[in-house]
Amino acid sequence: SQGSLILGGDNRFLFAVNAGSDSVTCFRVNADGPGPILGSRRTAASGGVFPVSLTFRADGGDGGGVLYALNSGEEGSLTGFRVGRDCSLSRIAGGRSADLYAEFEEPPFPDPEPNEVLTTLAQVSFTPNGRQLVVSYKGGLDADDPPPPGTLPGGAVAVFGVDPAGRLEGAPTV
Numbered sequence: 201s202q203g204s205l206i207l208g209g210d211n212r213f214l215f216a217v218n219a220g221s222d223s224v225t226c227f228r229v230n231a232d233g234p235g236p237i238l239g240s241r242r243t244a245a246s247g248g249v250f251p252v253s254l255t256f257r258a259d260g261g262d263g264g265g266v267l268y269a270l271n272s273g274e275e276g277s278l279t280g281f282r283v284g285r286d287c288s289l290s291r292i293a294g295g296r297s298a299d300l301y302a303e304f305e306e307p308p309f310p311d312p313e314p315n316e317v318l319t320t321l322a323q324v325s326f327t328p329n330g331r332q333l334v335v336s337y338k339g340g341l342d343a344d345d346p347p348p349p350g351t352l353p354g355g356a357v358a359v360f361g362v363d364p365a366g367r368l369e370g371a372p373t374v
Contacts, residue, residue, distance in 0.1 A: 201217070201322075202322070202323045203252075203253035203254050203255060203270075203323050203325065204216065204217045204219075204251075204252060204253060205217075206254050206255070206256060207229070208256030208258065208265065208267070208283075209256065209258045209263065209264070209265055209283070210258070211229055211231065212228065212229055213226055213227065213256070213283065213287060214226070214227040214229055214238065215227075215256060215267060216254075217246070217251040217252060217253070217254060217269065218246075218251070219250050219252065222245060222246050222248065222249055222250065222251065222271070222273075223243050223244060223245050223246050223251070224243070224244060224246050224251055224254060224267070224281070224289065225241060225242065225243045226241070226242045226267070226283060226287040226289055227239070227240075227287065228240045228241070228287045240286060240287050242286075242287040242288055242289050243289075244289040244290075244291075246269045246271055246279060247277060247279030247291065247296060248269075248271025248273065248274070248276070248277035248279060248298075249271055249272075249273030249274045250272050250273030250274075251269045251271050251272075252270055252271070252272045252321065252322070253270040253321075253322065253324045253325075254267060254268065254324070255267070255268050255324045255325045255326045256268075256326070257330040257362075257366070263285035264282065264283050264284050264285055265282075265283050266280060266281070266283065266330075266362075266366035267281040267283050267289065268280050268281070268324055268326075268333055269281070269324075270321055270323065270335060271321075272320040272321040272322070275299040275300065275302070276298075276299065276320075276321045277296065277297060277298045277299070278295075278296065278300065278333070278335065278360070278368070279291065279295065279296050280292035280295025280366050280368070282366065292365070292366045292367060293367070294367035294368065295366055295367050295368060296368070297360065297368055297372075300321055300337075300358070301321075303371075303372055303374055304337050304356045320337075320338055321335060321336070321337055321338075322336045322337060322338045323336045324336075326362070330362065331361065331362055332359050332360065332361055332362060333359070333360040333361075333362050333368070334357060334358070334359050334360075335357065335358045335359075335360070336355065336356075336357050337356045337357070337358070338355050339356065356374055357374070358372040358373070358374045359373045359374075360372045
């Protein structure tokens with residue numbers, strides 16, 4: 201998975217998905233100080249099933265920011281967290297989007313089979329200005345109707361608006 205382990209906040213935080221326990225973890229990075237490189241750790245439920253990707257947007261000056269987790273299991277979902285300087289993770293009210301598969305036109309199946317990786321939500325990322333959240337969906341291969349030679353299988357991208365507080369704004373553009 202791309203984005204399953206990321207550095208954020210000027211490399212002060214290390215974030216990881218925990219797909220087996222449906223959670224995300226923030227580690228405080230102590231690269232310049234004495235003691236272990238990874239300091240305090242905070243874990244929170246990912247707000248869905250099978251988190252696969254994370255993205256972080258730093259807030260100016262306070263050392264914290266906004267973290268989004270993309271869950272690819274079941275109906276698919278996004279969950280937003282406010283990240284504190286101490287690595288605390290608190291859910292953002294209005295920072296959740298459920299049933300992401302419904303946003304895409306006729307996905308092959310809404311509940312990925314075990315080990316299915318060709319047709320699932322793949323990655324989440326903030327745009328460089330932090331005002332939009334981009335989610336990619338792998339369209340997979342259809343054995344009954346393969347793509348023409350030399351072309352790639354279908355997929356899609358959904359773009360959500362994000363307000364300054366980190367809340368999702370309205371329905372995505374797909």
